[in-house]
Amino acid sequence: MDTNKALEAFAALSQATRLNTFRVLVRHEPEGLPAGEIARLLDVPHNTMSTHLGVLSRAGLVVSRRQSRSIIYRVSLNHMRETLGFLVRDCCAGRPELCEPLLEDLKPCCPPSKETVS
C-alpha cells in the first residue's frame, strides 16, 4: 500500500453514494450483490452506479465477477485491511505509544469470544 493507493482509497470513500455502496456490500459478505441490485437499493441510476463501482474497483476496495448476465460485486476486505494498516502505521511511525490506545479503542467492536455485549 503506497501513498497513491491510499489516496485513491480515501478518494473513493469520500463520496456518499460510494461510501454507502461499500457499507451495503460489507453487509452482504460473502455472497456479494449484482450491480443492478446495488443501484436499486441505493436508488441511483444504473449507469451512475456503474461509474461509482468503477471508482471503487480501480481503488481496489471492491472486486467483481460475472455470473451469467449479472456482475457480482464484493468488498475486498483485504484491501480494506491494507488501507487501515496504512493509516495506523502512519500514526505509529516510530512511536507505538500513540498507536496502542488507538487499537485498544477498536477492540470492543470485535469481541474475541462468541457473544457481544449483553
Place this chain on the structure above:
Amino acid sequence: MDTNKALEAFAALSQATRLNTFRVLVRHEPEGLPAGEIARLLDVPHNTMSTHLGVLSRAGLVVSRRQSRSIIYRVSLNHMRETLGFLVRDCCAGRPELCEPLLEDLKPCCPPSKETVS
C-alpha cells in the same frame, strides 16, 4: 462520528498535500508545527497550505492554537481514532468474524513491549 463527518475526513485525506500534512504532523506529536513550517517542509505556498489546513481543521483531523505570531497545528488523534472506528465498525456490523482478522493484522504495528522486530 456520523456518515457526514466520515465523508469529510476521507475527503480531507484524499489529497496529496493534505495527506502529507497529516503524516508530518503525526511525526511531530505532541509539540505540533507552525503553519509556515509545514508549508516550508512540504514546499507549498503559504496561502495554499493555509487552505489545506483549513480543510483538515474543518474535518476535525487537526487542531490549532495561536502561539505569539505563529499558529501551531497538531493532529487530533482522537478524531483519527473515531474515523478508524467508523470504518472498522462498519466492517464488523453484526459480524465480528470479518473484523477480528482485520484487527489482528494491525497489531504487529504496535508492539506491546518496548522493542519491535529484531
Place this chain on the structure above:
DNA sequence: TTTATATTTCTGTAATTCTCGACATATGGA
C-alpha cells in the same frame, strides 16, 4: 506609530469530479 513576521481571506482561473441520457456490449432464452 512604523515596520517586519505569520497567517488567513479574497478572487479568478484551471482542473477535476459528478451526474445522467444515449448508445454500446455481453449474456441467455425463444
Place this chain on the structure above:
DNA sequence: TCCATATGTCGAGAATTACAGAAATATAAA
C-alpha cells in the same frame, strides 16, 4: 437470429475543488 435483461462506456453540462497572486488581519518589536 431476434429480443429482453444486465451492465458498461461516451459525452456534455453542472458543480466542486485546487491553486496561487494580491490584499487583509494579527502579533510583536523597534
